Amino acid sequence: MSISQTIEKVEARYAHQPEFVQAVKEVAITIAPLYDAHPEYNTLKVFERLVEPDRIMAFRINWENDKGEVQVNRGWRVQFSNALGPYKGGVRFHPTVNQSVLKFLGFEQIFKNALTGLPMGGGKGGSDFDPKGKTDSEIRRFCYAFMRELHHYVNKDIDVPAGDIGVGGREVSYMFAMYKNLTHEYGGVLTGKGVGFGGSLMRTEATGYGAVYFLENMLAAQNDDIIGKTVLISGAGNVSLHAAEKVHMLGGVVVTVSDSQGTLYDAAGLNQEKIDWLKAQKAKSKPLAEYVDVYGGEWFAKQKPWQFKGDIAMPSATQNEVTEADAKLMVDNGITYVVEGANMPLTAEAIDYIHLHRVHYAPGKAANAGGVAVSALEMSQNSVRQYKTFEQIDLRLKNIMKNIHDSAAAASEQYGQTDNGYINYMAGANIVGFKRVADALVAYGILN
Numbered sequence: 001m002s003i004s005q006t007i008e009k010v011e012a013r014y015a016h017q018p019e020f021v022q023a024v025k026e027v028a029i030t031i032a033p034l035y036d037a038h039p040e041y042n043t044l045k046v047f048e049r050l051v052e053p054d055r056i057m058a059f060r061i062n063w064e065n066d067k068g069e070v071q072v073n074r075g076w077r078v079q080f081s082n083a084l085g086p087y088k089g090g091v092r093f094h095p096t097v098n099q100s101v102l103k104f105l106g107f108e109q110i111f112k113n114a115l116t117g118l119p120m121g122g123g124k125g126g127s128d129f130d131p132k133g134k135t136d137s138e139i140r141r142f143c144y145a146f147m148r149e150l151h152h153y154v155n156k157d158i159d160v161p162a163g164d165i166g167v168g169g170r171e172v173s174y175m176f177a178m179y180k181n182l183t184h185e186y187g188g189v190l191t192g193k194g195v196g197f198g199g200s201l202m203r204t205e206a207t208g209y210g211a212v213y214f215l216e217n218m219l220a221a222q223n224d225d226i227i228g229k230t231v232l233i234s235g236a237g238n239v240s241l242h243a244a245e246k247v248h249m250l251g252g253v254v255v256t257v258s259d260s261q262g263t264l265y266d267a268a269g270l271n272q273e274k275i276d277w278l279k280a281q282k283a284k285s286k287p288l289a290e291y292v293d294v295y296g297g298e299w300f301a302k303q304k305p306w307q308f309k310g311d312i313a314m315p316s317a318t319q320n321e322v323t324e325a326d327a328k329l330m331v332d333n334g335i336t337y338v339v340e341g342a343n344m345p346l347t348a349e350a351i352d353y354i355h356l357h358r359v360h361y362a363p364g365k366a367a368n369a370g371g372v373a374v375s376a377l378e379m380s381q382n383s384v385r386q387y388k389t390f391e392q393i394d395l396r397l398k399n400i401m402k403n404i405h406d407s408a409a410a411a412s413e414q415y416g417q418t419d420n421g422y423i424n425y426m427a428g429a430n431i432v433g434f435k436r437v438a439d440a441l442v443a444y445g446i447l448n
């Protein structure tokens with residue numbers, strides 16, 4: 001079955017899963033030149049096999065709130081492909097979580113993990129549980145209840161979850177505690193653990209820092225650098241605030257962060273003190289808008305950051321947050337680099353617009369792979385029970401991001417996607433990630 005026939009089949013079968021269809025189409029349109037060069041992929045129906053997860057576990061989570069009322073949520077784990085290693089991908093707690101969202105994230109994760117060159121398959125999980133407004137004891141009870149179901153399916157050699165939206169160090173610790181309690185096993189079943197009990201240094205920072213390292217490589221490819229560049233960032237979570245921190249450390253000027261309530265604009269730029277304040281504020285689930293009372297700047301309720309002038313945009317909140325109209329605003333406002341901290345933050349139309357206007361564009365699969373790369377380093381540290389220093393991990397991360405950049409750029413060139421110095425990182429990253437997985441599937445025959 002050809003790629004276009006597979007797309008048609010996916011569109012017909014999963015019309016009710018728009019995010020998943022979107023993610024499949026994005027990969028499909030870019031790997032055609034690779035497919036043409038490898039007829040064995042077609043014979044072995046590699047793409048048709050990869051668009052169906054190995055399995056999806058769906059479960060119910062019963063827990064009690066502080067008033068003693070019984071609450072019922074839904075949970076899932078999508079084990080998409082373990083062709084290159086144990087299933088690996090985060091857990092998301094957000095009311096918008098459903099099978100479509102988790103399948104899109106799991107599908108992307110296969111190729112992202114392959115791009116790192118580290119031994120990981122792809123998976124994703126989560127729940128429609130909304131952590132907003134919940135007390136710490138409610139979060140704890142929910143995490144325990146979630147792992148009571150999830151522990152049946154995960155293990156350090158089978159499937160290794162981590163954090164994502166709504167799941168950070170606190171939630172991972174609660175889930176890890178429940179896993180240990182149920183299995184009597186102390187191992188690397190989850191990544192993003194506290195550094196005092198098996199976590200890796202730099203895991204918290206890795207996604208945001210890694211995205212900025214990727215950006216540095218993109219700038220270098222155009223004989224440019226980050227110093228003095230104005231950067232618009234969306235989101236104010238783990239990825240956004242660590243991206244902001246690294247941009248500031250390297251001499252760029254971050255003028256926006258945002259959340260689901262609106263956008264904070266500070267023309268003076270974020271410095272370390274302001275970023276630390278923002279981290280503390282988000283950890284307490286308090287409003288971003290209060291920043292203005294402490295440091296000045298302006299709060300724009302219910303607005304996104306793309307209305308402001310800048311050189312670089314880093315959408316780092318959630319999927320499809322950048323529409324075609326937003327992409328147009330970016331171009332009009334002088335943005336020449338778009339680096340995705342989030343997973344699939346640009347709609348397909350926004351990507352087309354950005355490409356048409358020759359804005360240098362890094363897809364999340366490549367640019368935000370630093371988080372999962374350091375998760376792989378956490379897994380190997382857990383296995384050998386020896387831990388690396390912050391500097392050692394940082395150096396590995398920089399090298400991994402450079403390798404991802406360089407291999408995506410080389411594939412873009414090799415498969416005729418680079419146009420007069422304009423690198424198609426989306427095509428390049430999809431080709432490199434897909435090829436690694438596809439070659440493993442070919443070697444395995446028709447299993448997997």
Ligand code: NDP
Pocket residue numbers: 163164165166167207235236237238239240258259260261316317318319321341342343368369371372
């Ligand atoms: P967090 O939960 O730490 O932060 C998410 C941020 O995005 C918050 O500021 C949140 O605002 C905002 N946000 C979430 N949903 C929406 C929405 N629908 N509209 C507007 N703003 C929204 O998550 P992370 O920083 O961990 O994740 C952000 C993105 O990065 C996700 O796409 C995730 O999949 C991706 N990613 C994360 C990795 C990681 O290591 N954490 C690794 C690779 C990718 P509010 O608080 O108001 O909800």
